[in-house]
Amino acid sequence: MELANGTTVQEFILLGFQVGPQGRQLLLIFLSAVYTLTLAENFIIIMIVVHDARLARLPMYILLSNFSWLEMCYVTSTAPRMLFDLSFPGGVISFHACFLQFYIYFSLGTSECLFLSAMALDRFLAICHPLCYPQIMSPDFCYVLVAACWIFGFLCYIAPVFLISRLSFCGSNILDHFVCDSDQLLAVACPPLGYAPLSCFIVTSCVIMVTFLFIVVSYALFTLVKTSNESTGIKGFSTVSSHLAVVTLFYGSVAAMYIGHSGESHSDNAKVMALFYTTFAPMLNPLIYCLRNDQVKEALFRLLRTKRVM
Numbered sequence: 001m002e003l004a005n006g007t008t009v010q011e012f013i014l015l016g017f018q019v020g021p022q023g024r025q026l027l028l029i030f031l032s033a034v035y036t037l038t039l040a041e042n043f044i045i046i047m048i049v050v051h052d053a054r055l056a057r058l059p060m061y062i063l064l065s066n067f068s069w070l071e072m073c074y075v076t077s078t079a080p081r082m083l084f085d086l087s088f089p090g091g092v093i094s095f096h097a098c099f100l101q102f103y104i105y106f107s108l109g110t111s112e113c114l115f116l117s118a119m120a121l122d123r124f125l126a127i128c129h130p131l132c133y134p135q136i137m138s139p140d141f142c143y144v145l146v147a148a149c150w151i152f153g154f155l156c157y158i159a160p161v162f163l164i165s166r167l168s169f170c171g172s173n174i175l176d177h178f179v180c181d182s183d184q185l186l187a188v189a190c191p192p193l194g195y196a197p198l199s200c201f202i203v204t205s206c207v208i209m210v211t212f213l214f215i216v217v218s219y220a221l222f223t224l225v226k227t228s229n230e231s232t233g234i235k236g237f238s239t240v241s242s243h244l245a246v247v248t249l250f251y252g253s254v255a256a257m258y259i260g261h262s263g264e265s266h267s268d269n270a271k272v273m274a275l276f277y278t279t280f281a282p283m284l285n286p287l288i289y290c291l292r293n294d295q296v297k298e299a300l301f302r303l304l305r306t307k308r309v310m
Contacts, residue, residue, distance in 0.1 A: 009170065010095050042071045060119070071282035081179070103161045105179055123240045163199050164189070242293060249285070
């Protein structure tokens with residue numbers, strides 16, 4: 001992709017969190033611990049699924065292991081850069097590096113929405129159509145579903161990234177964020193902006209709304225099944241409660257960020273919400289799945305026993 005003919009700005013400055021030296025030090029220690037814990041937790045989930053032959057063939061855990069890998073990539077798209085800027089104040093990032101981060105950050109966010117929808121589909125079929133579930137959600141179909149989530153996630157933002165990269169950045173190069181975000185890039189671009197803002201709005205709105213509505217509909221249908229068959233509903237709720245908690249964390253923080261889109265405190269709110277769903281949510285998600293899932297806990301104990309014997 002050729003970037004921005006005629007661009008006079010060769011680098012951007014990420015302001016990040018504007019706190020004093022002591023605050024930066026505390027943030028650095030805290031976020032370093034969160035990042036390390038996030039990588040460790042999600043890696044453990046992947047290892048559990050890979051080393052357990054039974055779980056490795058179940059669609060739910062094929063999706064879960066890929067989701068854990070996605071979470072590791074998602075937090076890595078922002079955390080190392082953020083930790084670097086806290087360690088060495090200045091926040092300078094090159095033009096090409098900024099747009100690369102922009103593309104990866106939004107593509108992984110799109111893939112996360114798609115994976116949450118795929119996991120909702122899996123739970124809907126398992127609970128509402130248990131007899132057809134093994135035939136529909138076969139391992140082969142599940143691998144196709146996983147590939148579609150990754151590929152489509154990285155295709156969605158090609159057009160917005162390309163259009164924004166072709167804009168002229170001839171004024172301020174300061175981005176009031178800890179990540180190269182589309183809103184901040186558009187704010188410092190020189191007019192005319194062309195179709196770049198519209199493309200970002202359409203892609204972001206479609207991804208968030210379509211996937212969220214799909215999940216809502218799947219839970220609505222699940223509720224109907226629960227009402228008509230109480231025993232199946234109670235059993236089913238124990239298997240979807242973890243997914244519901246993860247969906248609430250992700251879409252709740254995204255909604256909070258966009259609801260407060262206007263006002264003087266928007267920039268600070270956007271940074272806090274973005275930090276939550278890109279850093280804290282990936283740390284909490286493995287805990288949610290492990291604490292609410294007996295199969296994962298049993299597989300973890302088996303893995304630990306195997307390692308102890310070795």
